[in-house]
Amino acid sequence: NDASFDVPTRPEDFDWGDHFPELHQEWTERRAAAATAAAAGEQEQAAAAGAGPSSEEEPPLVRFVDIGCGFGGLLVKLATIYPDTLMMGMEIRDKVSEYVRERIAALRRETPGSYKNCSVLRTNAMKYLPNYFRKGQLTKMFFLFPDPHFKTANHRRRIINTHLITEYAHLLAPGGWLYTISDVPELGEWMKAKLDSHPLFERVSEEELEADPAANLLDKSSEEGLKVARSGGSTYRNVYRRLEKPRQL
Ligand code: SAM
Structure with a gap:
């Protein structure tokens, strides 16, 4: 019955990293690299990292x-x-x-x-x-x-x-x-x-x-x-x- 499984209240509350751990890890690392580059004001590096998600970007x-x-x-x-x-x-x-x-x-x-x-x-x-x-x-x-x-x-x-x-x-x-x-x-x-x-x-x-x-x-x-x-x-x-x-x- 429905009581035997948890349902998130909204999509934002669901833990996607649990289902896609490798992809979540890769995304976290790319995001951290982009944030570091942006914080350092290194435009070129930020642009290169921009091939992946920016620090603002949502997970896949x-x-x-x-x-x-x-x-x-x-x-x-x-x-x-x-x-x-x-x-x-x-x-x-x-x-x-x-x-x-x-x-x-x-x-x-x-x-x-x-x-x-x-x-x-x-x-x-x-x-x-x-x-x-x-x-x-x-x-x-x-x-x-x-x-x-x-x-x-x-x-x-x-x-x-x-x-x-x-x-x-x-x-x-x-x-x-x-x-x-x-x-x-x-x-x-x-x-x-x-x-x-x-x-x-x-x-x-x-x-x-x-x-x-x-x-x-x-x-x-x-x-x-x-x-x-x-x-x-x-x-x-x-x-x-x-x-x-x-x-x-
Ligand atoms: N799509 C699969 C296939 O082609 O082999 C399974 C077909 S089987 C006839 C229908 C499946 O739908 C069953 O595994 C059943 O448990 C699942 N199902 C029925 N109602 C569902 C619901 N409300 N939510 C999720 N799954 C449901």
Whole structure:
């Protein structure tokens, strides 16, 4: 239940260094070097250090989130394809999030320097995303094989719904992408219909998807995707772009 994990009151209160220790350390050192150079009035040195963050600059932010990341298959693939992007898996099940945490720790040990940009959080993503992320912070959000909640009475529990899509639009930067995939035709249709009818999203074309490394991972990276692929099942992929301004419907 929700009482068994801590939720920060606002994104500023969350300890990112805990999740990305190596990157946090590098950033702290660059910032200290820039501050020292600036304090000494050494313009050239400050400019050189300026290749990194200035003493004022904020720590790097998480840009990608995998919502309901399960066992983390997508996350660890993305981490090597986008080594300079910070990414977070969000998973509500305690044991499963703990498995992902250990999986990432092992990968970091086995391949020093890699996987330092990915981490996992145990949380209820339907309730707490704005506690972790600021407006416009995210550039990609992934929803792979979400729970179908078949019964009509349970449709309100679906993680893609009109109310939550508005929240996702708030967290996504304009131009950011929201990726969905399902093997349940009815849920695929549902996600398409909800996103098609939202004024802050437009469908990404097939040509753009072909050129996008992340879009090509949706059906063959996560544990659920691999299971569906092994059984020869069909999948329904729907990917949308966050618009700058609401469009006419
Ligand atoms: N995306 C993974 C994959 O493709 O292998 C897992 C898919 S699994 C069918 C759905 C996952 O979403 C489960 O691991 C479940 O625990 C998680 N989940 C469901 N509701 C959630 C919520 N409100 N917040 C975070 N995770 C949630």
